[in-house]
Amino acid sequence: MNSSKKEVRKIKSCRICGSKELIDVINLGNQPTPNGFLKKKDLSKKEKKYPLAVSFCTNCSLMQLKYLVDPKIMFKNYLYIPSSSKTRLEHFRNLAETVRKLVKLDQNSLVIDIGSNDGSLLLCFKNLGTKILGIDPAENLVKVANLNGVETVKGYFNLNLSKKVRQKYKRAKAILATNVIAHIQNLHEVILGAEALMEDDAIFVMQFPYLLDLIEKNLFDTIYHEHLSYFSLKSLMYLAKDSKLEIFNIEKNDLDGGSIRVYWKKKINKKQKLNEKTIKSILDTEEKYGLYNKKTYSNFAKRVEKLKTDTLVRLKGLKRKKKNIVGYGAAAKANVLINYFGINNRTIDYMVDSTPYKQGLFTPGSHIPIYSEDRIYETKPDYVLIFAWNFSKEIIEKNKRYQKEGGKFILVEPNFQLI
């Protein structure tokens, strides 16, 4: 079943710079939303599918979804939680430590997390002894976070909500937004909202997967309905223009295939040093790589098409030899890859996932059942395809026994490989 007009709309201009010069990059077809896991009783019902395609703004170089799905459909009841991975939790602890040092947090400082999910990141700040507050639109997760002792306001972050929060609580010493900025339609409001909520010497820290890594490593499966924007630094510089905030530093890290962390401050705040050298060097690297050229994007689309063909040939080969294959990590990106490649529950017998909320459900589109991780040792499949490739190290490490007993892992990106 395809979506109704109200639930999805086509963009007309770039969300950062307003340019209408948008070129098509890749079309991943009509797909269900990537976290739209199904209960058994819903498997016979027609699933809603929405177009999944991205465009590239030739002016500011923001890659962005061509069609936007109503956020209520995706975020009201949300099944993804960051606490299902040790690697991510460790990353959160380091982030909290970095922020504490930068702004000298104490017991009176307020730290606000936008898209705070189950409160995992804020708990790291609570352990450091600061005041914390979450903001998240997912009804189910707001309940979980509050139960975890993380006070959380239910809502989508914008200027209006930010003013309400400022009135009820106070201004923050640090605002965080990890893996959430890409989900928000009005980015200028995010900057205005953050500015309204920040103490004069506060910082605002964003982190998200980096466009250059996505293109270079063929990470096409991180393109999905929840991610409206795929940022280059150049596009962020456009976002910063005319605002009262400025980017004072950028750090790269390996999380989620390669992410960048962007540090913002008020222009009036002279306490934080402006790291112009790093900013310039990243902009130069983007230019040299060709991140602003149309050709880079058409080449990317060709490589993804080839990856699809190669992967299907290899998987069919294994199935012909009667090998059984299961999937590891019912991530959002798993569903994009599965649905774009046209893989089904005859190729992948089942998926395992550490998230309790996903176990017992079925993957959207492909209807593959999801179990807890132990099942691998009960059925001993020949191959385990790691869909959560960003955690392949953690997954392989904790499943050494599976490999010892003769099992093999498969990774698809950047190229199909057996481990």
Ligand code: JHZ
């Ligand atoms: P993970 C989500 O994408 C959605 P997803 C969101 N839109 C976003 O931006 C990114 O995160 C960052 C499982 N797993 O974190 C847990 C195991 O089973 O890459 C998860 O379901 N065993 C907010 O869904 C999945 O894999 C393990 O040992 O692509 C990983 O999902 C580990 C480590 C993970 O996010």
